[in-house]
Amino acid sequence: MVKVLVAAPLHPKAIEKLRSAGFEVIVKEYPSEDELVKLIKDVDAIIVRSKPRVTRRVIEAAEKLRVIGRAGVGIDNIDLEVAKEKGITVLNTPGAPSRSVAELAIGLMLAVARKIAFADRKMREGVWAKKQCMGFELRGKILGVIGMGRIGREVARIAYYGFGMKIIYYDARGKMEDVERELGAKYRELEDVLREADIVTLHVPLLPSTRHLINEERLKLMKPSAILINTARGGVVDTGALVKALSNGWIAGAGLDVYEEEPLPKDHPLTKFDNVVLTPHIGSTTTEAQERAGVQIAEKIIEFFRSN
Ligand code: NAD
Secondary structure (H helix, E strand, O other), X not given: OOEEEXXXXXXXXXXXXXXXXXXXXXXXXXXOHHHHHHHOOOOOEEEEOOOOOEOHHHXXXXXXXXXXXXXXXXXXXXXXXXXXXXXXXXXXXXXXXXXXXXXXXXXXXXXXHOOHHHHHHHHXXXXXXXXXXXXXXXXXXXXXXXXXXXXXXXXXXXXHHHHOOEEEEEOOOOOOHHHHHHHOOEEOOHHHHHHHOOEEEEOOXXXXXXOOOEOHHHHOOOOOOOEEEEOOOHHHEOHHHHHHHHHOOOOOEEEEOOOOOOOOOOOOHHHHOXXXXXOOOOOOOOHHHHHHHHHHHHHHHHHHHHHO
């Protein structure tokens, strides 16, 4: 019988799927490394989220392990090198959070454009800040999508169908006929997206080629009325340069879910701007995304043992 160790909170539907497939499921949420070394000994598969860490020591203690499943996207908590050495397959669910992250990106756009978070803070201080809350509509504005992958496309669709925004985009893969046809989107070079867009939204992975993709020089290209949304990874933006851009009025505001340092340190300069909206990396923190991630990883693991 296939034995699966569920080492992080997993949606009940996912556990049910594994059990109905005839798997033995052991649940031990977030064990310590020492506990994990013991638990992993005789299991065929393990399921984790962004925690616990599946280190060399853990993998080397496993005698039967064939699959490491990550319910979610990032697999930086898994020692991929050792997994490869030992011929262990690593699976994840890259599409599960896309819609949730896209909706948060739109939420941040609205929050910055209409000063929602600022207005809420003022209300709680007993200040009726109507005059300080002049905003702008999304309709008819140019949305610049940097990284037209799963999440970028979802944002572009909501912006186009829901708000009547015009879409321009940049992606390392170049022009994409399907997106251009469906959304009337136009491909531009990175610098041109930054120059033309009213809202720039980032959806590239963090790679050596995208680290500080948005730097001082590129922030200077943006319109002073434009806003920057980052729900990708903190390292895609040079934080020091962003603070400078906001202080000098090179851009009109920012909506951020991800940071170079997480948690964002208390009293960080970014917390001082009224025109910046901050959320604590909650892009995929929705019941739907969590359910999809769990169910999809369960299905992938079942499929793996059926076909291998
Ligand atoms: P994806 O792989 O579907 O899309 C990424 C796109 O970026 C691809 O089209 C790729 O060609 C493009 N790209 C890669 N390198 C590039 C470069 N140097 N310049 C321009 N384009 C480049 O990924 P996705 O699922 O859409 O995820 C996008 C981002 O969202 C990732 O950074 C991911 O880590 C992040 N994310 C954040 C959260 C959150 O909680 N905020 C949750 C999930 C994912």
